[in-house]
Amino acid sequence: SPWIHPMLDDITFTDPSSSVNPSLEFDFYRDSCPEAEKIVRFMMQHLHRIQPSIAPAILRLVFHDCFVQGCDASVLLDSIDGVQSEKETIPNLSLRGFDVIDKIKSKIESVCPGTVSCADILVLAARESVVLGGGPFYPLHTGRRDSPLSYPDISLLDLPAPTDELSVILMKFLTKGFNERETVSLLGSHSIGVIHCRFFQDRLFNFSGSGQADPSLETGFLNQMRSRCNSSDSTEDPTMSLERDGASELGFGTHYYRSLTQNRGILQADQQLMTEERTASWVRAYASDGFMFHRDFSSAMMRLSNLGVLTGSLGEIRINCSSTLIDD
Numbered sequence: 001s002p003w004i005h006p007m008l009d010d011i012t013f014t015d016p017s018s019s020v021n022p023s024l025e026f027d028f029y030r031d032s033c034p035e036a037e038k039i040v041r042f043m044m045q046h047l048h049r050i051q052p053s054i055a056p057a058i059l060r061l062v063f064h065d066c067f068v069q070g071c072d073a074s075v076l077l078d079s080i081d082g083v084q085s086e087k088e089t090i091p092n093l094s095l096r097g098f099d100v101i102d103k104i105k106s107k108i109e110s111v112c113p114g115t116v117s118c119a120d121i122l123v124l125a126a127r128e129s130v131v132l133g134g135g136p137f138y139p140l141h142t143g144r145r146d147s148p149l150s151y152p153d154i155s156l157l158d159l160p161a162p163t164d165e166l167s168v169i170l171m172k173f174l175t176k177g178f179n180e181r182e183t184v185s186l187l188g189s190h191s192i193g194v195i196h197c198r199f200f201q202d203r204l205f206n207f208s209g210s211g212q213a214d215p216s217l218e219t220g221f222l223n224q225m226r227s228r229c230n231s232s233d234s235t236e237d238p239t240m241s242l243e244r245d246g247a248s249e250l251g252f253g254t255h256y257y258r259s260l261t262q263n264r265g266i267l268q269a270d271q272q273l274m275t276e277e278r279t280a281s282w283v284r285a286y287a288s289d290g291f292m293f294h295r296d297f298s299s300a301m302m303r304l305s306n307l308g309v310l311t312g313s314l315g316e317i318r319i320n321c322s323s324t325l326i327d328d
């Protein structure tokens with residue numbers, strides 16, 4: 001049976017508004033699997049060297065896991081007997097990086113079988129992704145357990161859509177305990193990775209059914225996006241890179257905010273942060289102060305990583321991250 005810490009035999013749910021979850025602890029696996037965190041770090045560094053695009057993929061994956069019924073690895077579950085799982089709902093169809101989590105999990109299983117949860121592996125791997133992408137390191141507690149259930153309906157309700165109004169986005173984050181400042185800092189994740197053109201196609205050609213481009217888009221950037229997205233190669237699924245303007249030198253974050261101040265946001269959801277002072281003021285602050293952005297982003301990621309966790313005797317420790325022990 002999986003190793004359970006004696007302090008954690010109680011059923012506990014996290015208060016999503018608290019940044020410290022008393023039921024998780026620092027280095028939870030110190031006795032049961034002391035190498036676990038090091039293995040995650042080493043594997044992420046190794047896999048990133050081969051394919052740098054895994055870093056943004058894993059960062060997005062943790063957001064889509066934690067926002068839907070908590071950081072319980074429910075997003076990793078495959079459907080069973082044709083019953084849809086979270087993975088198969090519209091907001092999750094373009095998620096990547098499941099293979100990365102599987103590789104890390106199988107390495108850890110070979111050292112400490114049945115001990116380290118997929119949910120912990122995912123939050124730890126996302127932290128490495130941020131560091132590999134040029135962002136800050138933040139401390140994380142561990143001791144999460146994996147959900148035996150997937151929540152496709154909740155993923156449709158709780159995850160923000162790229163075309164959501166700012167008020168809807170802010171409400172969705174507030175429901176998870178994040179204020180405007182924290183929401184703006186988390187969106188700084190959109191400084192690494194790629195976005196498929198289909199998520200903003202309407203802004204380029206037919207914004208809100210007007211037959212015109214989104215008037216808030218800066219013209220030079222609009223033309224750049226149009227030529228990038230109007231690829232003549234019909235087999236391609238074109239993307240825009242989020243890492244623009246020599247981002248590798250500028251680091252994780254500030255270039256994203258600077259581009260919003262220049263009306264060069266890619267998603268409508270991004271650019272809308274400039275439409276109200278309660279969010280625009282934070283965009284301007286982070287655009288000019290990378291240190292403040294990193295500090296705020298770290299604390300928001302720590303809270304995101306603690307949302308609605310399962311601990312103690314709740315949930316399970318999966319052996320294979322894409323299936324629950326119950327089906328085996």
Ligand code: HEM
Pocket residue numbers: 055056057059060063094095096160161162163169186187189190192193194195196197199267269
């Ligand atoms: C209003 C909120 C958000 C919306 C509407 C949104 C939407 C999207 C969309 C549509 C994509 C493109 C996916 C693709 O083309 O494959 C994307 C990419 C991404 N998102 Fe978000 N997102 C939001 C917030 C966040 C947050 C809070 C995080 C992390 C904490 C995050 C991390 C990422 C990353 C890293 C990518 C790049 C993924 C890759 O390269 O594969 N996003 N997002």
